[in-house]
Structures are given as C-alpha cells and as structure tokens.
Amino acid sequence: SVYFFNISGGEPFLRPDIVQIVELACRYLNPKVVHIPTNALMPQRIKERVEEMLIGMQTWGSGKTKLTVKPSFDGVEEFHDWVRGIPGNFKKLVWTLGLLKELQKTYPALGVGLGTVISEMNIERLPEIIAKAKELNPDTYISEVAEERAEMRNVASGITPTADRYRKAIEGFQSDTFARLKEATGLELLTQGIRHLYYDITAEWLETREQVLPCYAGITNAHISAYGELWPCAILADSRSLGNLKEHDYDFWSVWHSDRANEVRAGIKARQCDCPLANQAYANVLMSPIAMTKVGRLIAKAKFQALKEMRRAGKKQAAAHAA
Incomplete structure (x- = not known):
C-alpha cells in the first residue's frame, strides 16, 4: 500500500475516468489519502465527481481512505483571474469551495484545502491573499514557490521570487502553522511541524540552489x-x-x-539536482534525523508557549473572580 496518492495535471477533473482512477487506487494501493488539486473552473462537475468518489470510497479497499481536494488560490477577486488567465475564475473558486464544504456535512472523509503558488506576480499581495484565505476558512491552507521549469514553458520568465522576498512573504504562513501547532495532536501535529520547516527549506534553496536535505526521490516517492x-x-x-x-x-x-x-x-x-518540490521535501524531512530534530524542537516550543498562555489566562481569570 502507499500512504499518499496524488492525482495532478493539468486539470484532473477533465478526465472522464477520474472516478475510476480513484477506485483503482483505493482497491489496489489502499492509500491513507487521495489528494486532488484543481483549478476550480467546473464547480458542479467537481462536486458530482467528488461525491461519486466519496460514496465509492466507503467500500473500495479498506473503506478508510480520506479524500482531499485543493483548489488553487493565487489572488483575490479579479487579480486571481488575471494570474490564472481566466475571467470569472475567482467566483468559480468560491462556488467550488462552498459545494465541497456542503459535501463535508455528509461525508467526513472529505478534506477541503486551498493552495497558493508564491511568485513575482502575487508576492506583494500575499497579506491580502492570506487574509482572504482565513475568511474562506478551508481545512488547510498551504503555499509553494513558483519555479522556472521547462515542462511549464516559463524558463527565464523571472517568476521565482528572491530568497529575501520569499522569507518576508512566508511570515504569515509560518505564523499560521505555529499557531496550529499549539492545538494540534497526532498526525496533524507532525504535518504542521514539517510544513513549518518546509518554508525554511525553500528559503534556503532559493539562496543556495542546492539540495538542502539529502533527497530520496525515486525511493520514497514515485x-x-x-x-x-x-x-x-x-x-x-x-x-x-x-x-x-x-x-x-x-x-x-x-x-x-x-x-x-x-x-x-x-x-x-550525488546531489546532481536540486528543487523545492513540496511533496518530496516532506518525505526528505521524515528521512532526516537532523530535520526531524528541528521539527521536534519546534513542536516543543509551540506546546510550551501554549502552556504559558493557558497559565496566563488562568491567572487573569482568577484575578477577575477575586475582584
């Protein structure tokens, strides 16, 4: 079995056999999580296909697989439309998000996220984007950095931000992951800790353009x-x-x-390659004792701070009662 089965694209929901692909993955690989990103341009179709998957996943494989769907979110209102190149995309994003959240009321196995690609196109607007993401209230909200890659036909486009600009931009994301660490438990605690460290790893990669951690691509991931x-x-x-x-x-x-x-x-x-690819970076962190030590220290720091805040709140409450 595999832990994480990701269907990427292009746009996965354009596939007429997307439900069958998920069924085969569940029956033969029995993943803990099936993850699908989307541009959210087909709200009703996405909702219908996701519901088909959720119904089937109750019996396919172990019947315990979780499904997460992550619409892309690169700006607010018309600016998102400009970045994505599609008028009306933002309205469809909000529509899709609403339909997915409605499905969650019936299917608790569904997780709904948002993902932002940080580029020179939107880096100055990140505070506005992060604030809107909080308003939209997804289960998870993550970011990755834009890369120049031949397969994306954007080499020499200047789309990748500098390390300094990126470090400043991710402050909001790291504030969010640290806040979540204070309350998280179990797998969510580990996930948030790794995600927090991932932002630092990406910033270091932007500075050095070298492998920050030993890479296990082709071993942990296929x-x-x-x-x-x-x-x-x-x-x-x-x-x-x-x-x-x-x-x-x-x-x-x-x-x-x-x-x-x-x-x-x-x-x-032999470190003949380097990149900030998120899914692989998460696996590399898990395989690195040094990185996992950093995650452990980060979790301990968050929990200790949460304890201090609880004690402080308790003292204020006691003082209020005494008065």
Whole structure:
C-alpha cells in the first residue's frame, strides 16, 4: 500500500475516468489519502465527481481512505483571474469551495484545502491573499514557490521570487502553522511541524540552489506520467525517467528495480539536482534525523508557549473572580 496518492495535471477533473482512477487506487494501493488539486473552473462537475468518489470510497479497499481536494488560490477577486488567465475564475473558486464544504456535512472523509503558488506576480499581495484565505476558512491552507521549469514553458520568465522576498512573504504562513501547532495532536501535529520547516527549506534553496536535505526521490516517492513514464519526481521528469511502464508490460517493479533506476538514484544521491518540490521535501524531512530534530524542537516550543498562555489566562481569570 502507499500512504499518499496524488492525482495532478493539468486539470484532473477533465478526465472522464477520474472516478475510476480513484477506485483503482483505493482497491489496489489502499492509500491513507487521495489528494486532488484543481483549478476550480467546473464547480458542479467537481462536486458530482467528488461525491461519486466519496460514496465509492466507503467500500473500495479498506473503506478508510480520506479524500482531499485543493483548489488553487493565487489572488483575490479579479487579480486571481488575471494570474490564472481566466475571467470569472475567482467566483468559480468560491462556488467550488462552498459545494465541497456542503459535501463535508455528509461525508467526513472529505478534506477541503486551498493552495497558493508564491511568485513575482502575487508576492506583494500575499497579506491580502492570506487574509482572504482565513475568511474562506478551508481545512488547510498551504503555499509553494513558483519555479522556472521547462515542462511549464516559463524558463527565464523571472517568476521565482528572491530568497529575501520569499522569507518576508512566508511570515504569515509560518505564523499560521505555529499557531496550529499549539492545538494540534497526532498526525496533524507532525504535518504542521514539517510544513513549518518546509518554508525554511525553500528559503534556503532559493539562496543556495542546492539540495538542502539529502533527497530520496525515486525511493520514497514515485510519479507516473500520462504516457507511462516512471519518474523519480515531477522536476526531473522525462530527463531522468526510470523507464516506461508500457515497454515493460506494465510491470512496475521491473522498472523500479532496473539498472537505469539505480543509476538515476545514484545521481540524486550525488546531489546532481536540486528543487523545492513540496511533496518530496516532506518525505526528505521524515528521512532526516537532523530535520526531524528541528521539527521536534519546534513542536516543543509551540506546546510550551501554549502552556504559558493557558497559565496566563488562568491567572487573569482568577484575578477577575477575586475582584
């Protein structure tokens, strides 16, 4: 089984077989979480497909898989439309969010998030964007940094912010993760701690353009392209493909354990590549004793501060009663 099954795009909900893809993932991989990002341009279709998934997921596999849907949110009102290049996108985003939240009342296995890509296009407006995200009140709100990548046809576009500008921009996100750490428990506690550290890792990467932590792409994570290529990550993509599943009779393990795959992993281990890819960064943190120590210290700091705040509030309440 796998822990996290992510369906990316393009726009995943354009696939007529999106529900069948989720069904097969649940039956054969039994993931803890199925995650789907979306541009939120088809609110009613998204709602209908998500409900089909949620009904099916009650019996597919273990019946315990969670589904998370994360609309993209890169600005407020017309500015979001300008960034995304689609008039009316923001209204459809809010509409989609409302439909998904309505589904949550019936299906507790659904999580609804928002995701912002921080770029030179919107970095100056982040305070406004963060404030609006709080108003929209998703279950989770995260950010990633915009990258120049050949597959996105934006090389030399200047879209990636500098390290200094990024550090200033993420203060609001780190304030939020630290606040959540004070109250979080269990897996949510670990998730928020790793997410908080991820923002620091990304800032350091922007400064050095080197691997900040040893990377385990092609070991902890696997990516399958629409054409059957098995990638170690979405950044290296076809440039370091482990092989094509169609050419190996769809035998995943024969490609995964091939000589070519071992060569690619050796190159990653030798730090021949670097990136801030979020999903891989989270896995790298989990694999790093040094990084996990930082997460532990951060959690302890948050819990200690929460305890002090509780004591302070208790003293104020006692003083008020005495008066």
